[in-house]
Amino acid sequence: MEKNKTGYSKDTNTPVKFLKGVGEARARMLAKLGIRRVIDLMEHFPRNYISRNIDPALHEVQPGDHLAFSANISWVDARPTKSGKKMVNVGLNDGHNTLVCTWFHFPSWYEQILKPGQSIWVNGVISEYNRQLQMLHPEIELISDDEDTDFWKSRSCLPVYPLTANLSQKQMRNLVYTAFEGYAQYIEENLPQKLIEKHGFRDRNTALQLMHFGLDVNVINQTKQRFAYEEFFFIQLLWARHKYYHKTQVQGIKFTNKKLHTTALKHKLPFTLTDAQARVITEIFADMCSETQMTRLVQGDVGSGKTVVTLFAMLLAVENGYQAALMAPTEILAEQHFATISRLLGGMDIKVCLLKGGSYKGKAQDLEDIASGHYQLIIGTHALIQDKAQYHSLGFVAVDEQHRFGVQQRASLAQKDKHPDILYLSATPIPRSLSMTVYGDLEVSIIDELPPTRKAVVTLVRSNRKIDLVWEDVRKQLRQKRQAYVVCPLVEESDKVDLLDAERLHEHLSTHVFKEFRCELIHGRMPTAQKDEIMRRFKQGETDLLVSTTVIEVGVDVPNATVMVIEHAERFGLAQMHQLRGRVGRGADQAYCYLIEHQPISKIAAQRLHTMVSSTDGFVIAEKDLELRGPGEFFGTEQAGLPAFRFANLIADQHILKKARQDAFEIIAKDPDLNAEEHRVLKDILKRELHDREQLIMY
Ligand code: ADP
Ligand code: MG
Numbered sequence: 031m032e033k034n035k036t037g038y039s040k041d042t043n044t045p046v047k048f049l050k051g052v053g054e055a056r057a058r059m060l061a062k063l064g065i066r067r068v069i070d071l072m073e074h075f076p077r078n079y080i081s082r083n084i085d086p087a088l089h090e091v092q093p094g095d096h097l098a099f100s101a102n103i104s105w106v107d108a109r110p111t112k113s114g115k116k117m118v119n120v121g122l123n124d125g126h127n128t129l130v131c132t133w134f135h136f137p138s139w140y141e142q143i144l145k146p147g148q149s150i151w152v153n154g155v156i157s158e159y160n161r162q163l164q165m166l167h168p169e170i171e172l173i174s175d176d177e178d179t180d181f182w183k184s185r186s187c188l189p190v191y192p193l194t195a196n197l198s199q200k201q202m203r204n205l206v207y208t209a210f211e212g213y214a215q216y217i218e219e220n221l222p223q224k225l226i227e228k229h230g231f232r233d234r235n236t237a238l239q240l241m242h243f244g245l246d247v248n249v250i251n252q253t254k255q256r257f258a259y260e261e262f263f264f265i266q267l268l269w270a271r272h273k274y275y276h277k278t279q280v281q282g283i284k285f286t287n288k289k290l291h292t293t294a295l296k297h298k299l300p301f302t303l304t305d306a307q308a309r310v311i312t313e314i315f316a317d318m319c320s321e322t323q324m325t326r327l328v329q330g331d332v333g334s335g336k337t338v339v340t341l342f343a344m345l346l347a348v349e350n351g352y353q354a355a356l357m358a359p360t361e362i363l364a365e366q367h368f369a370t371i372s373r374l375l376g377g378m379d380i381k382v383c384l385l386k387g388g389s390y391k392g393k394a395q396d397l398e399d400i401a402s403g404h405y406q407l408i409i410g411t412h413a414l415i416q417d418k419a420q421y422h423s424l425g426f427v428a429v430d431e432q433h434r435f436g437v438q439q440r441a442s443l444a445q446k447d448k449h450p451d452i453l454y455l456s457a458t459p460i461p462r463s464l465s466m467t468v469y470g471d472l473e474v475s476i477i478d479e480l481p482p483t484r485k486a487v488v489t490l491v492r493s494n495r496k497i498d499l500v501w502e503d504v505r506k507q508l509r510q511k512r513q514a515y516v517v518c519p520l521v522e523e524s525d526k527v528d529l530l531d532a533e534r535l536h537e538h539l540s541t542h543v544f545k546e547f548r549c550e551l552i553h554g555r556m557p558t559a560q561k562d563e564i565m566r567r568f569k570q571g572e573t574d575l576l577v578s579t580t581v582i583e584v585g586v587d588v589p590n591a592t593v594m595v596i597e598h599a600e601r602f603g604l605a606q607m608h609q610l611r612g613r614v615g616r617g618a619d620q621a622y623c624y625l626i627e628h629q630p631i632s633k634i635a636a637q638r639l640h641t642m643v644s645s646t647d648g649f650v651i652a653e654k655d656l657e658l659r660g661p662g663e664f665f666g667t668e669q670a671g672l673p674a675f676r677f678a679n680l681i682a683d684q685h686i687l688k689k690a691r692q693d694a695f696e697i698i699a700k701d702p703d704l705n706a707e708e709h710r711v712l713k714d715i716l717k718r719e720l721h722d723r724e725q726l727i728m729y
Contacts, residue, residue, distance in 0.1 A: 042072065051211065062194045067211050075242075077192050078098060080188040087124055089126060089127050099149070103147065180452075185243075207242075220234060224714065237256050258661045267465075270699075276325070291344045295375070304481055307335050323451060328455050328476075330477030331482055340455065341371055351423065352425025358431065397419060454469075458652070459652045475590045487611055488621070514574070515610075548574045550564055593621065600632070601635075607642055611642070
C-alpha cells in the first residue's frame with residue numbers, strides 16, 4: 031500500500047490529524063465525537079438532512095407532522111411578552127402558505143441572525159395556533175451561500191451532523207468531504223459478496239458516500255440498513271463461533287429421563303403446572319438428555335414459577351446419580367429456595383443442603399457431606415462456587431437472578447467438574463432482540479404465563495398531594511392483617527439526599543400516620559446481615575409495614591404483602607417498577623400498587639406511569655422500557671458487556687437482527703474457521719478488529 035509523507039500507509043485507518051484542514055487541536059475536538067481515524071469520520075453519519083425544498087408543500091402538511099425544510103424568512107417579529115420576557119416570531123413562506131416559527135426562549139444571537147431574506151433550515155413539529163400553521167421552538171440552521179467548497183454550494187440536500195463545541199456544520203461537512211476525496215478509494219468491503227447480493231445492499235464504499243452525499247432521504251434510509259446489518263452480523267458471528275466450539279469441543283453429560291423422582295414430584299405437587307412451565311421443562315430435559323453441555327436461559331416474570339421448573343431439572347440430575355446445585359445472589363433468597371424446595375420434596379428421600387458464605391457452625395460438616403455425595407441438592411450463595419466447595423459429582427447448576435453474576439463467575443461454573451448442565455434464571459424479561467445480542471450463545475426458554483391462581487395487581491397513579499387518601503387505603507389493608515411496602519427512590523448508593531428521604535418518611539409514618547402498626551426501615555447501606563434480619567422479620571409477619579429503598583427488589587416472597595406504594599414513581603425506570611410491583615400479589619388476595627407522582631413530571635415519566643397502569647406483562651413493559659431508555663440504560667450500570675450500537679436500533683431493527691443472526695450461524699455451521707475464500711474478508715476482520723472481544727466471550 032502506498033505510503034504518504036507521514037509514514038502511515040495510506041488507508042482509512044490513517045489518523046484524522048493527517049487530513050487536510052485538521053491539526054492537533056481539531057483532532058482533539060473530533061476525538062470527543064469518537065472520531066480518530068479517517069474511517070471514523072466516514073462513519074460519522076448525519077443525524078438529519080436539510081432539504082432545500084419544502085416537500086410536501088405547506089398546504090399539504092397537518093398539525094402533528096414532523097417537518098424539516100429550508101426557506102427564506104419573509105418577516106421577523108420580536109416582542110416582549112406579558113411576563114416581561116421576549117418572544118420571536120418568524121414567517122416562512124413557500125409561495126402560497128406561511129408557517130410561523132415561534133420561540134419563547136432563545137439565545138440572544140437569534141435576533142441578530144434572523145433577518146428577512148435570510149435562508150434558514152428548520153426542523154420541528156407542526157402545530158396550529160389561531161388557524162395558523164406554527165412550529166414551536168424548531169431546531170434551526172442558517173444556510174449561507176459562502177460554503178467553502180463548490181461541492182456543497184449546489185446541493186439540494188445537506189447533511190446535519192452531531193457536533194461538539196467549536197465545530198460548525200460547515201466545517202464538519204468540509205472535513206467529511208475531504209476524507210472521501212482523499213481516501214474513498216481505500217474503503218474496504220467487509221461483507222462477503224454473497225450476503226451483499228442476497229440482501230440487495232450497496233457496496234460499502236457507495237453506501238458510505240450515500241449516507242453523506244445522498245440526495246434522496248428514502249435512499250439514504252434504505253442504505254442505512256446495511257450498517258445496522260453489519261453491526262449485528264459481526265456480533266452474531268462471534269456468538270456463532272462461541273456456540274459452535276462449545277458444542278463440538280465441550281463434552282457434556284448425557285442424562286436419561288428415568289421418570290423416577292421427576293414423576294414422583296409431578297404427582298405430589300399441590301398444583302398443576304401451567305402449559306408454559308410444562309413446555310419449558312420439556313425444552314430443558316431435551317437439552318439435558320443430549321451430549322452437549324446445556325447453557326439455557328429461562329426468562330419468566332416474577333411469580334411465573336421458575337423455582338418448580340428448576341426443581342424438575344435438578345431431580346433429573348439426581349435420578350441419574352448426580353448432584354444438582356442452585357445458586358442465589360443473596361442469603362435470604364437462598365434460604366427461601368431451600369424452604370420452598372424442602373417443602374415441595376417433603377416425604378421424598380432426597381438430601382438437601384443449604385450452603386452459605388462465611389463461617390458458621392456445621393459448615394465444615396456440610397462441606398464434607400457435599401464432597402462425599404451425601405447431599406444430592408445443594409442450595410446456596412456464591413459459596414457454591416468458591417474453592418472450598420468440592421462436589422462428588424456435580425451434574426447440574428441453576429443460577430437464579432443470573433444478571434447479578436458476572437461473566438467470570440458464569441465461566442467458572444461452566445468449567446466446573448464434568449461440565450455440568452447450566453440453567454440461568456431471569457425475572458427481568460429481556461426483549462428478544464436484547465437477549466439475542468447479550469446472551470447470543472444461550473438457548474432461551476420463556477415462561478410467558480402466570481399460574482391461574484394469581485390475580486393481576488391493581489395499579490393506580492396518585493398525586494403526592496392526595497397521599498393521605500393513599501395512607502387511608504393502606505391502613506385498611508394493615509387492619510386486615512396484611513402487610514405493605516413503601517419504597518423511596520435511591521438514585522445511587524451514595525445518594526445522601528434520597529437516603530434521608532427514606533429515613534424521614536419512615537420517621538413520619540412510624541410516629542404519626544401508622545403509629546399503631548409496626549414499621550421498619552431498610553436501606554442499601556445497612557450491613558447485609560442486618561438487612562437480611564429485617565427482611566426475615568417482615569417475611570415472618572413480625573412487621574406490618576416496611577419503608578425501603580429499592581433493596582427489596584430481589585425475589586423475596588411475602589405472600590401476605592398486598593400493598594406496594596412507590597414514592598416519586600416518576601423517578602423510577604419501568605423495569606424497576608415492574609420488579610417492585612411483583613413483590614405483591616403473590617398470595618390469594620387482591621393486591622394494590624400505588625404510584626405516587628410529584629409534579630412536574632416529564633413526558634417520558636408520564637409515559638412510563640401510563641405503561642405500568644395499562645400492562646402487567648413483563649415483556650410488554652421491557653419492550654417499552656427499551657424504547658424509552660435505550661439499551662445502554664436498560665440494565666443499569668452494573669451490566670457489563672452490552673455492546674453500544676452506533677447504527678442499529680434494537681427495537682426498530684429487530685428484523686435486520688434476525689437476518690444477520692441467521693446468516694452468521696449458517697456461515698459458521700459450514701465454515702467455522704472461515705477458511706473459504708469467500709469468507710476471507712470476515713476472517714481478516716475477526717483477526718484485526720474483533721480479536722479482543724472474541725477472547726472475552728470464548729470461555
Ligand atoms: P418465580 O418465577 O418468581 O421464581 P416462584 O417459582 O417463586 O416464582 O413461584 C411463585 C409461587 O407460585 C410459589 O409460591 C409457587 O409455589 C407457586 N406456583 C408455581 N407454579 C405454580 C402453578 N403452576 N400453579 C400454582 N402455583 C404455582
Ligand atoms: Mg425466583
